[in-house]
Amino acid sequence: MLIRLSLLIAISSALLACGSAKEPQTYAPLFEDGFRTNLAGGSWWSPCFQVMGIGGTILKRRIQFFKDLTYITTTSYYEDSCKMPQYVITEKGTYFLPFTSDEAKPIDLTMNEVLISPRKGYVNEAFNKSAFCGITEWKINKDHPVTGLNCSGTTYPAAGTTTYDLFLVTTNPTPGFSYGQLRFGDTSGANNGTTSVLRPVDIETDGFYYTK
Numbered sequence: 001m002l003i004r005l006s007l008l009i010a011i012s013s014a015l016l017a018c019g020s021a022k023e024p025q026t027y028a029p030l031f032e033d034g035f036r037t038n039l040a041g042g043s044w045w046s047p048c049f050q051v052m053g054i055g056g057t058i059l060k061r062r063i064q065f066f067k068d069l070t071y072i073t074t075t076s077y078y079e080d081s082c083k084m085p086q087y088v089i090t091e092k093g094t095y096f097l098p099f100t101s102d103e104a105k106p107i108d109l110t111m112n113e114v115l116i117s118p119r120k121g122y123v124n125e126a127f128n129k130s131a132f133c134g135i136t137e138w139k140i141n142k143d144h145p146v147t148g149l150n151c152s153g154t155t156y157p158a159a160g161t162t163t164y165d166l167f168l169v170t171t172n173p174t175p176g177f178s179y180g181q182l183r184f185g186d187t188s189g190a191n192n193g194t195t196s197v198l199r200p201v202d203i204e205t206d207g208f209y210y211t212k
Contacts, residue, residue, distance in 0.1 A: 039065040044208030048082035115143040164199040183207035
């Protein structure tokens, strides 16, 4: 996926995060068979989950595919029930499917814009106090462009940055993987998706649940 943990660490360093882990949610997705090869029109949510190692941050993610556009939203929550958002990161971009296969399929995700919107007063205050991303006029519920900006020592990708990834939609459910679940490539190793040669070869175990 486009937003890496290092970018979330940059935000966490500006906040005093708290919270505890939440058990993964389960969904009963209504899934259309065509999404095995064409993601357009699909919408998937991640469970509410805790990111270990960055202050107990609780996150929930949504990814939407349109004809040739993709929107990924990452919401950080104050508590583990995922009802009180602290801030929202929105990634807008495009995607391209080089070819199809019966198993995992390549997908090129190009990020065109990254926006951050504070949702709580203390987050807004912390961002302004630290001049997070070099911005001193943060406002609650307002999207602030941070594409290509340095934020607490971590730089968000420039517009046009492409991640060369894989995706797999589960059509044969097995224990731990529900029908219609969307998973992407494992970019934690050497195959980090920064070039087409370094496209990941394995699929992550965690994924998104189809909700359309």
